[in-house]
Amino acid sequence: MLTSPLPLVSCRNTPPIKAYQRLTICSRRWNSVPAPKATSLAHPRVIFSGIQPTGVPHLGNYLGALREWVRLQDTAPKDTRLLFSIVDLHALTVPQEARQLKTWRREGFATLLAVGLDPSRATVFYQSAVPAHTELFWILSTVASMGYLSRMTQWKSKLDLPEDISLEDSAARSKLRLGLFSYPVLQAADILVHRATHVPVGEDQRQHLEFCRYTANSFNHLYGNIFPPPEAIISPAKRVMSLKEPTLKMSKSHTDKRSRILLTDSTEDIHKKVKSALTDSDASVSYDPVHRPGVSNLLEILSHFDGRSCEDLAEEYKSSSLQSLKGHLGSQISLHLEPIRERYLSLIADKTNYLDVVAEEGARTASANADITMRRVRKALGL
Numbered sequence: 424m425l426t427s428p429l430p431l432v433s434c435r436n437t438p439p440i441k442a443y444q445r446l447t448i449c450s451r452r453w454n455s456v457p458a459p460k461a462t463s464l465a466h467p468r469v470i471f472s473g474i475q476p477t478g479v480p481h482l483g484n485y486l487g488a489l490r491e492w493v494r495l496q497d498t499a500p501k502d503t504r505l506l507f508s509i510v511d512l513h514a515l516t517v518p519q520e521a522r523q524l525k526t527w528r529r530e531g532f533a534t535l536l537a538v539g540l541d542p543s544r545a546t547v548f549y550q551s552a553v554p555a556h557t558e559l560f561w562i563l564s565t566v567a568s569m570g571y572l573s574r575m576t577q578w579k580s581k582l583d584l585p586e587d588i589s590l591e592d593s594a595a596r597s598k599l600r601l602g603l604f605s606y607p608v609l610q611a612a613d614i615l616v617h618r619a620t621h622v623p624v625g626e627d628q629r630q631h632l633e634f635c636r637y638t639a640n641s642f643n644h645l646y647g648n649i650f651p652p653p654e655a656i657i658s659p660a661k662r663v664m665s666l667k668e669p670t671l672k673m674s675k676s677h678t679d680k681r682s683r684i685l686l687t688d689s690t691e692d693i694h695k696k697v698k699s700a701l702t703d704s705d706a707s708v709s710y711d712p713v714h715r716p717g718v719s720n721l722l723e724i725l726s727h728f729d730g731r732s733c734e735d736l737a738e739e740y741k742s743s744s745l746q747s748l749k750g751h752l753g754s755q756i757s758l759h760l761e762p763i764r765e766r767y768l769s770l771i772a773d774k775t776n777y778l779d780v781v782a783e784e785g786a787r788t789a790s791a792n793a794d795i796t797m798r799r800v801r802k803a804l805g806l
């Protein structure tokens with residue numbers, strides 16, 4: 424039994440989420456979501472998700488994924504298995520500096536605990552500590568469709584190539600590495616090796632989840648019914664936009680650091696970043712994501728903390744100013760993130776090896792779970 428050196432942070436003061444949007448069945452509450460028909464008898468519920476170690480996560484990661492992971496942890500029936508991973512092998516698909524990656528992995532791990540994941544309920548682990556992920560990756564790559572992978576968007580956007588580029592193009596051929604191209608196969612292995620039935624993610628992962636379902640079905644078709652085709656649980660905050668370019672999603676790759684709020688930002692920094700958020704020449708407040716993406720993004724972020732709809736919030740702020748909306752939003756974000764930040768700073772500064780112990784125990788539990796799958800897979804393949 425692990426004992427945290429710190430009190431567990433309470434992240435339960437989040438507003439009630441009205442509905443999940445799922446790939447196959449939309450707008451149902453988690454508690455009332457029946458397990459998918461094809462899998463309900465054979466497969467107990469398993470929730471899996473992952474995040475890349477690219478430094479301290481930002482508000483998009485938090486609202487689009489991490490907060491939902493904690494909510495699922497706190498509300499899922501007791502017999503639901505929960506696994507969350509720092510997917511460090513995925514990070515290698517773009518060049519990394521070893522010391523930097525080592526720091527980012529640890530920061531990512533500490534953040535998962537700081538937001539409220541409880542290691543006595545959820546398994547938290549580093550992907551690279553569970554070799555079954557890569558073994559299954561190889562096996563799935565023998566059924567994964569090259570045509571499907573070549574149509575996917577991530578390798579193109581990571582290499583700054585146009586969406587309609589083909590593998591025959593010389594720019595694609597010279598820049599593309601196998602690891603980046605087969606990234607979705609490793610992601611499918613992450614999910615399937617744990618027999619996950621549900622995967623909570625932001626909307627940018629929808630294509631990867633579709634590919635995972637397709638690959639699971641291809642494998643099952645050839646070798647028998649081993650993998651439940653997992654369902655995406657898309658967070659209500661499915662796409663939090665950049666504060667500096669509100670037509671793009673908030674991301675780590677944007678050159679302007681003020682475009683994102685990090686979970687460890689100070690109150691002062693949060694206020695500064697929200698104040699400098701790009702809006703338009705109109706100083707009034709209205710909700711119109713197409714014509715006014717900047718102010719609409721601010722209203723959306725506020726609604727994820729406040730629980731009210733963007734339209735209601737716009738009505739409230741109609742007669743006051745954009746500045747007061749920004750001030751209130753800055754306060755709401757800081758209030759919510761402060762306990763997370765404090766817990767994160769304590770975990771990172773902790774001189775005992777608490778984080779390592781949690782990671783080792785997580786790896787043991789995740790390996791044991793993955794080994795069950797791999798025994799079935801090897802048997803089905805004749806290995």
Ligand code: TYM
Binds near residue numbers: 513609613622624673
């Ligand atoms: P990553 O590390 O880019 O992001 C982690 C999670 O954060 C969500 N997210 C957002 N949600 C809303 N608005 C945003 N601006 C925003 N930015 C990021 C992502 O949707 C994601 O849920 N490929 C994955 C990692 C991965 C994975 C997996 C996920 C590897 N294996 C298996 C699920 C299951 C990725 O790069 O996420």
